[in-house]
Amino acid sequence: MRFRNTVVKVAPMASLADTGTPGSTPARVALIGFGLAGSVFHAPLVAATDGLVLDTVVTSSPERQRQAAEAYPGARLVASADELWARAGELDLVVVASPNRTHVPLARAALEAGLPVVVDKPLAATAAEAEDLAALAGRRGLLLSVFQNRRWDNDFRTLRRLIAEGALGDVRRFESRFERWRPQLKGGWRESGDPAEIGGLLYDLGSHLVDQALTLFGPVTSVYAEVDVRRPGARTDDDTFVALTHAGGVRSHLWMSATAAQLGPRFRVLGSQAGYVKYGLDPQESALREGLRPGTDGGAPWGTEPEAAWGRLGAGESPLTGGGEPVATLPGDYPAYYRAVAAALRTGGAPPVTAAEAAAALRVLEAARTSAAEGRTVTLP
Numbered sequence: 001m002r003f004r005n006t007v008v009k010v011a012p013m014a015s016l017a018d019t020g021t022p023g024s025t026p027a028r029v030a031l032i033g034f035g036l037a038g039s040v041f042h043a044p045l046v047a048a049t050d051g052l053v054l055d056t057v058v059t060s061s062p063e064r065q066r067q068a069a070e071a072y073p074g075a076r077l078v079a080s081a082d083e084l085w086a087r088a089g090e091l092d093l094v095v096v097a098s099p100n101r102t103h104v105p106l107a108r109a110a111l112e113a114g115l116p117v118v119v120d121k122p123l124a125a126t127a128a129e130a131e132d133l134a135a136l137a138g139r140r141g142l143l144l145s146v147f148q149n150r151r152w153d154n155d156f157r158t159l160r161r162l163i164a165e166g167a168l169g170d171v172r173r174f175e176s177r178f179e180r181w182r183p184q185l186k187g188g189w190r191e192s193g194d195p196a197e198i199g200g201l202l203y204d205l206g207s208h209l210v211d212q213a214l215t216l217f218g219p220v221t222s223v224y225a226e227v228d229v230r231r232p233g234a235r236t237d238d239d240t241f242v243a244l245t246h247a248g249g250v251r252s253h254l255w256m257s258a259t260a261a262q263l264g265p266r267f268r269v270l271g272s273q274a275g276y277v278k279y280g281l282d283p284q285e286s287a288l289r290e291g292l293r294p295g296t297d298g299g300a301p302w303g304t305e306p307e308a309a310w311g312r313l314g315a316g317e318s319p320l321t322g323g324g325e326p327v328a329t330l331p332g333d334y335p336a337y338y339r340a341v342a343a344a345l346r347t348g349g350a351p352p353v354t355a356a357e358a359a360a361a362l363r364v365l366e367a368a369r370t371s372a373a374e375g376r377t378v379t380l381p
Helices: 036-047 062-071 082-086 100-112 127-140 154-165 205-217 284-289 335-347 355-374
Strands: 027-032 052-058 076-078 093-096 117-120 144-147 171-179 220-228 239-246 251-257 267-271 275-278 311-314 325-327
Touching (some): 036 117, 052 335, 062 076
Parallel strands (some): 027 052, 052 076, 093 117
Antiparallel strands (some): 171 267, 267 275
16 A cells, blocks of 8 residues: 555645555655665664665665665665666655765656655755755655754754753854864765765755754854865865854854864854853764664663763853763654654654755755855845
8 A cells, every 4th residue: 555645736745544554554665875875874764663664775786785685685676766666656755865966866756756755965956956846745745855864963952952941041152063084085976076966065064064053043144154175186175164144143153074183062052041062973873884773782772872971061161171060961863753754654744854944954055155155145035
C-alpha cells in the first residue's frame, strides 16, 4: 500500500491514514548516494527508525555497493536513480544524499514520479530553486523535507531550552562556530571551484549555522560576509564569516573554517542577564563514523557527553577561569529527524524541516555571497 497521494493537484499531504494501511507497515525508503552523507548519516538513521525500512541503495561505485551490501544485506542495490522511477509504486520515500549539484534534478524527478522526498542540505543553490521544488511538492500533495540534523545537536537543544526558559534574559548576540584545522586539501567536489558543484564552506557548514540562527531568532534584515580562500591550491571558500541582523534585534555572528589553528567556542551567546559558552562538538557524528548506532551500541545513552564537556552559564567572568555554573547538556537526538519524517508519512502532517525554511536559509546564503563579492552589507526585504 502507498503512503502518499499521487494525483497531480493541489491537495493536503497524503498520509498512511489515507490508504487504510495498518500503522505497522513500514515505509520503504530508497537512498540515493552512499558517500559520507548516505553511509554515515542517512542509512544508519533510516535503519534505526521504527516505521521505516531501507529498501534500496543507489550508488554506481562497486566499492560502495559492496559496503552497502555488507551493512544492509536486506537492501536492493542499483546503479542509477532512473531504476527507482520505474518501480516508484514499490517505494514510499526517496532520500537524496548525492553531491549537491544533483539535489534539485533528483528531488524533482522523485516528486514527478509521485514519491515523497528528503534531501540532504543544501536543498538547492538558490532560494528560487527551493521554492520551485516546494511548489511542485505542494501540487502533488507530497512531503518534501531537508535534512538539517544539526537542529538535534546536543548543544543546540540545550541552548534552545535555556532561551525558552529565559535563563539568559533577552539574547543580544549569538556567536556560533564550526571550525576545523585541515591545512591540507582533501579533494573532491566539495572543494571544487566549479559553481555548479555548490561547494565551499558557506553552503556546507554555513547551511547548518544559518539554519540554526533562523530557528532560534527568526527572519534576517541584513547580511554581511567575508568569504576567503586560504589554503594553497584551494578553489573555493575555506574560511568564512557571516554577520546577520535579525528583525527582532539579535545579531548573529557565524564562523565556518577549515583553517582555524585554535578552535573557538562552539557557542557563545550573550543576553541581558547571563551568557552561555559551550566548547566542543556534538558526539553523534563521531559515533556514527565509528559504526555505533542509536539504540544498539550497548554503552552510554545515545548522544550524551561527559560532564567535563558541559557548557557554562553565568555573568561577569570567563568560563575558562571558572566563571558561571555548568549546565548539563541535553542528549543529542539525530534519530528524532527520521522519527518525525515517519510520523509525517503516516499522518500527512508537516515534516520536521520544510522546504520553505530551506528557502529562507538559502536567501541568507545568497545574500552572504553577494556581500562578500561586492564588499557591502546586503539588506533583505
